[in-house]
Amino acid sequence: MTTLVGVLSFVAVLALAVILGYLVVKGASSLDWNFFVKNPVPAGQAGGGVANAIVGTVIIVGVAALIGLPIGIGTGLYLAEYGSGRFGWIVRFVADVLNGTPSIVVGIFAWTWLVRPMGHFSALAGSVALAVLMVPMIARTTEEMVRLVPHSLREAALALGYPRWRTSLRIVARTALAGILTSCLVGIARIAGETAPLLFTALGNLNFSSSILQPMQTLSLQVFTYGTGPFDEWHRLAWAAALVLMGLVLLLSLTARWALRSRHGAAR
Amino acid sequence: MTAAAVELVPHEAARTPRLVQHPTQTATPVIDVRRYAFWYGGTQALFDLTFTIPRRAVTALIGPSGCGKSTFLRSINRLNELIPGTRHTGDILLEGVSVFSRGMDAVALRREVGMVFQQPNPFPKSIFDNVAYGPRLNALAPERDMPERVERALRQAALWDEVKDRLEAPGTSLSGGQQQRLCIARALANEPEVLLMDEPCSALDPAATQRIEELLVELKQSYSIVIVTHNMQQASRVSDLTGFFYLGHLIEFGDTKQLFTRPADERTEAYITGRFG
Ligand SMILES: Nc1ncnc2c1ncn2[C@@H]1O[C@H](COP(=O)(O)OP(=O)(O)OP(=O)(O)O)[C@@H](O)[C@H]1O
Ligand SMILES: [Mg+2]
Numbered sequence: 001m002t003t004l005v006g007v008l009s010f011v012a013v014l015a016l017a018v019i020l021g022y023l024v025v026k027g028a029s030s031l032d033w034n035f036f037v038k039n040p041v042p043a044g045q046a047g048g049g050v051a052n053a054i055v056g057t058v059i060i061v062g063v064a065a066l067i068g069l070p071i072g073i074g075t076g077l078y079l080a081e082y083g084s085g086r087f088g089w090i091v092r093f094v095a096d097v098l099n100g101t102p103s104i105v106v107g108i109f110a111w112t113w114l115v116r117p118m119g120h121f122s123a124l125a126g127s128v129a130l131a132v133l134m135v136p137m138i139a140r141t142t143e144e145m146v147r148l149v150p151h152s153l154r155e156a157a158l159a160l161g162y163p164r165w166r167t168s169l170r171i172v173a174r175t176a177l178a179g180i181l182t183s184c185l186v187g188i189a190r191i192a193g194e195t196a197p198l199l200f201t202a203l204g205n206l207n208f209s210s211s212i213l214q215p216m217q218t219l220s221l222q223v224f225t226y227g228t229g230p231f232d233e234w235h236r237l238a239w240a241a242a243l244v245l246m247g248l249v250l251l252l253s254l255t256a257r258w259a260l261r262s263r264h265g266a267a268r
Numbered sequence: 269m270t271a272a273a274v275e276l277v278p279h280e281a282a283r284t285p286r287l288v289q290h291p292t293q294t295a296t297p298v299i300d301v302r303r304y305a306f307w308y309g310g311t312q313a314l315f316d317l318t319f320t321i322p323r324r325a326v327t328a329l330i331g332p333s334g335c336g337k338s339t340f341l342r343s344i345n346r347l348n349e350l351i352p353g354t355r356h357t358g359d360i361l362l363e364g365v366s367v368f369s370r371g372m373d374a375v376a377l378r379r380e381v382g383m384v385f386q387q388p389n390p391f392p393k394s395i396f397d398n399v400a401y402g403p404r405l406n407a408l409a410p411e412r413d414m415p416e417r418v419e420r421a422l423r424q425a426a427l428w429d430e431v432k433d434r435l436e437a438p439g440t441s442l443s444g445g446q447q448q449r450l451c452i453a454r455a456l457a458n459e460p461e462v463l464l465m466d467e468p469c470s471a472l473d474p475a476a477t478q479r480i481e482e483l484l485v486e487l488k489q490s491y492s493i494v495i496v497t498h499n500m501q502q503a504s505r506v507s508d509l510t511g512f513f514y515l516g517h518l519i520e521f522g523d524t525k526q527l528f529t530r531p532a533d534e535r536t537e538a539y540i541t542g543r544f545g
Binding site: 084085150153157160162166175 | 377
């Protein structure tokens with residue numbers, strides 16, 4: 001039994017190592033200065049970079065975080081502090097269902113409710129779709145983190161005369177801050193690589209665009225269009241973009257781990 | 269009514285001299301409990317309590333576990349009302365004003381009624397900020413006067429000499445006994461009229477306990493203290509009056525010496541002699 005489990009976990013680690021290794025082999029050689037600062041050149045030509053996709057990822061994920069984090073954190077605080085009633089139960093249930101919803105379903109809703117009424121694809125619709133994916137995750141993890149705050153601290157603040165909502169904000173949110181930050185980073189990492197909902201919304205853009213009301217490129221969309229395109233040059237860039245995306249997600253996850261660790265360190 | 273309401277206004281200058289100017293005031297009770305009963309959902313935890321708690325004295329509440337001592341204490345500053353499904357009948361008056369009246373806002377009430385809990389519970393902040401928390405919330409003093417106010421509270425809690433050189437250290441870095449005195453200082457910094465203490469020494473060693481007992485005797489010069497304790501010796505050492513709770517009823521309430529030497533009720537006698545509880 002032990003051997004079997006050992007072999008299985010070895011296979012899992014091996015798979016990850018192979019993926020990472022292959023990404024590095026295929027992508028690293030294309031990671032030069034031009035890759036980061038140049039926009040794509042017309043199809044078939046050599047050279048060019050993915051600056052438009054990098055900027056697009058930052059904008060779309062940034063706007064999604066701007067929308068999703070406050071709503072998610074607020075919902076999490078509400079659930080932890082006042083969520084014992086029927087309404088809290090419903091919110092929690094909806095969040096859990098949303099959490100398990102395939103992202104492509106969210107994408108088609110965003111397309112129906114945002115892209116069609118607006119008449120064109122846009123980065124904003126993509127951000128909204130990503131925010132919808134983010135909110136339930138952030139809400140539930142924030143709730144967990146806030147629940148970890150000792151009840152005695154809450155009572156201490158209340159007994160000093162702190163109104164309940166201020167107790168939540170000042171004592172509870174602050175004590176749980178590192179945990180909430182961690183959950184935000186994990187949430188951002190999770191949506192940074194989303195592709196399916198963006199196909200319906202941000203669409204992708206072979207040129208540079210920084211207008212959130214226009215179609216916009218992201219790294220994940222770049223990997224999709226270039227990876228399935230007909231040119232070797234595109235394939236090369238797709239691998240490099242995939243590597244950058246992977247690095248970004250890894251960086252976010254590591255930062256999240258580090259934040260959580262430093263919190264536990266401080267608690268001791 | 270009006271006179272009592274004025275008492276609740278944050279008014280620092282009025283605080284210490286009050287006793288000097290009106291020695292007769294010691295006679296008026298600070299808390300007046302009238303036919304107070306309390307329920308957690310369908311379970312009644314307190315039955316028809318009627319008694320008064322004197323000003324500038326230590327009142328001890330004793331009784332077996334689960335008899336409602338904490339419930340009563342938390343009724344005075346209305347911490348219980350945060351638990352869903354609770355209700356009460358009767359009334360508790362603080363300085364003649366019902367703590368449940370519409371005009372009594374929980375913030376003002378809890379400024380007048382400080383509380384110290386069983387487990388020391390300092391905030392994960394500096395010693396200074398812990399003590400300054402209440403005054404800052406209640407805007408009792410401008411920030412430039414805060415150091416003075418913090419020092420006063422820490423001195424009253426007999427902690428100043430031990431922490432004066434490390435006010436920026438986290439409150440959680442202190443020993444258990446020191447943390448509890450920090451929590452007392454935190455409560456005192458609001459300059460409350462009443463200090464509620466729910467088994468404040470149960471997490472402390474004998475030396476730290478003695479420290480706090482000495483402190484109580486000093487504090488009753490300026491504060492009205494209600495302390496819940498499981499320690500009979502402690503009750504008889506520090507308190508002026510003692511109330512014996514049993515199954516949610518106040519069985520006996522009166523002068524501490526008398527209650528411990530000549531209890532009127534046989535259940536009281538059984539409890540203080542250790543025959544049950
Ligand atoms: N939050 C609550 N919900 C329901 N019942 C409660 C709650 N808190 C206390 N009780 C019940 O109310 C009764 C009185 O409890 P309380 O905590 O006031 O007792 P106590 O005298 O302080 O006991 P101890 O000496 O153990 O602290 C007990 O029967 C207890 O089970
Ligand atoms: Mg108790």
